[in-house]
Amino acid sequence: MAVFKKELLASATPASNLLHTILLVDDEPDNLDVLSAILSDRYHILVARDGQEALELVTQMQRPELLSLVISDQRMPRLSGVQLCEQLCALSPETLRIIITGYIDVDAIVDSVNRAKIYQFVIKPFDRHDFELTVQRAVEAYEMKRDLNDYVLNLETKVIARTQELQQRNEELHCAYQQLERFSITDPLTGLHNRRYLQNVIEKDLAIARREHPANQASNTKNSDDLVFFLIDCDHFKMVNDTHGHDVGDQMLCAIASVLRQVFRESDYLIRWGGEEFLVVARFIKRSLASEMAERLRQTMADMRLVLANGEYLQRTCSIGFAAFPFLSSAPTALDWSQIVKFADCAMYCAKQSGRNTWVGLSAGDEVSEAPPKLMDHKDIPHMLEKGQLQVESKHLASKLNWI
Numbered sequence: 072m073a074v075f076k077k078e079l080l081a082s083a084t085p086a087s088n089l090l091h092t093i094l095l096v097d098d099e100p101d102n103l104d105v106l107s108a109i110l111s112d113r114y115h116i117l118v119a120r121d122g123q124e125a126l127e128l129v130t131q132m133q134r135p136e137l138l139s140l141v142i143s144d145q146r147m148p149r150l151s152g153v154q155l156c157e158q159l160c161a162l163s164p165e166t167l168r169i170i171i172t173g174y175i176d177v178d179a180i181v182d183s184v185n186r187a188k189i190y191q192f193v194i195k196p197f198d199r200h201d202f203e204l205t206v207q208r209a210v211e212a213y214e215m216k217r218d219l220n221d222y223v224l225n226l227e228t229k230v231i232a233r234t235q236e237l238q239q240r241n242e243e244l245h246c247a248y249q250q251l252e253r254f255s256i257t258d259p260l261t262g263l264h265n266r267r268y269l270q271n272v273i274e275k276d277l278a279i280a281r282r283e284h285p286a287n288q289a290s291n292t293k294n295s296d297d298l299v300f301f302l303i304d305c306d307h308f309k310m311v312n313d314t315h316g317h318d319v320g321d322q323m324l325c326a327i328a329s330v331l332r333q334v335f336r337e338s339d340y341l342i343r344w345g346g347e348e349f350l351v352v353a354r355f356i357k358r359s360l361a362s363e364m365a366e367r368l369r370q371t372m373a374d375m376r377l378v379l380a381n382g383e384y385l386q387r388t389c390s391i392g393f394a395a396f397p398f399l400s401s402a403p404t405a406l407d408w409s410q411i412v413k414f415a416d417c418a419m420y421c422a423k424q425s426g427r428n429t430w431v432g433l434s435a436g437d438e439v440s441e442a443p444p445k446l447m448d449h450k451d452i453p454h455m456l457e458k459g460q461l462q463v464e465s466k467h468l469a470s471k472l473n474w475i
């Protein structure tokens with residue numbers, strides 16, 4: 072059967088458009104010739120003599136998606152037009168498919184449109200002009216689809232790139248924030264933590280100590296639930312600066328930090344309290360161990376040698392004061408930690424006044440049962456000791472200590 076009305080062939084006005092490739096499939100060579108004659112001026116034409124050949128041709132194509140359109144006869148040996156289009160759906164989903172048929176069966180058409188995603192059925196015989204328009208619309212639809220795909224792909228690529236960029240910015244921001252956080256809680260000279268850090272973390276420990284203490288008291292267990300605050304001050308540090316210069320003074324401070332790291336546990340808080348003064352919170356230990364720890368620190372510090380650039384070495388001792396939280400086991404909420412630091416500070420002052428290179432500890436005396444004494448000034452200490460409100464432990468004999 073002829074594929075179009077021959078009388079309309081003369082009215083063809085092809086315009087050159089070889090951007091599109093169209094595959095013509097028909098087992099009738101005459102029909103292929105006629106279709107080619109109509110379309111070859113405008114499109115790049117490929118031909119196949121049946122469905123199977125068309126399938127093989129498309130399979131061999133490196134980029135089948137560049138095939139704009141397949142126009143296939145329906146009734147062919149081996150493979151029908153709809154069967155071919157069905158397979159092309161998977162091989163090249165972008166390619167549009169037109170079936171030319173002489174039989175009008177609406178149900179079959181609907182079914183095959185759904186199965187083989189046919190763009191259009193052209194019923195034989197057809198008007199050449201209509202046919203050209205159909206092909207023209209099909210390639211325009213293909214172009215639109217391709218442009219849309221390119222646009223979506225481009226958009227997706229941009230979104231991925233932008234997302235990656237944002238992720239990277241986020242990570243950089245996160246790192247910068249963490250670094251800032253670290254800086255804000257770290258002493259830049261020694262690398263130890265600063266006061267701000269202690270203020271951030273200490274409340275949690277105090278809460279644990281306050282909670283655990285009464286329970287342990289009630290069950291009479293001597294658990295490790297004390298926080299011992301040690302204040303440590305380098306002796307005659309000013310002389311290091313005055314004699315050897317500020318840089319050597321800085322090196323000495325770093326060496327003291329190393330001694331602290333060596334003596335205390337990693338889980339303890341090591342704080343540069345200010346100048347040549349350090350605060351250590353030994354966490355969750357028995358307070359009875361505090362004097363032993365103070366002596367170990369004193370000794371390690373006295374043994375430490377800072378080797379100078381000229382080969383000489385420098386030695387310094389330290390004075391240590393300590394007090395434990397809770398100050399009074401029976402009233403763990405009575406004094407806050409700043410009061411404990413004050414007791415440790417007075418004890419350290421006493422160590423200085425009593426000859427340096429020594430340690431002094433203060434704790435609640437036997438005469439205190441409910442309300443531990445509030446300390447205002449180190450000058451109050453002798454009186455409190457006398458009244459039995461405080462008790463002292465030290466490397467020296469208590470009678471040799473000088474509090475004022």
Ligand SMILES: Nc1nc2c(ncn2[C@@H]2O[C@H](COP(=O)(O)OP(=O)(O)OP(=O)(O)O)[C@@H](O)[C@H]2O)c(=O)[nH]1
Nearest residue numbers: 304305306307308309310312317318320321346347
């Ligand atoms: N190199 C250096 N010196 C510091 C730093 N911070 C404080 N100092 C110095 O530490 C010295 C502390 O001196 P003092 O408070 O008189 O105490 P000291 O000389 O250690 O004497 P005692 O504590 O009484 O044994 C001062 O000279 C401060 O300038 C620092 O970051 N680096």
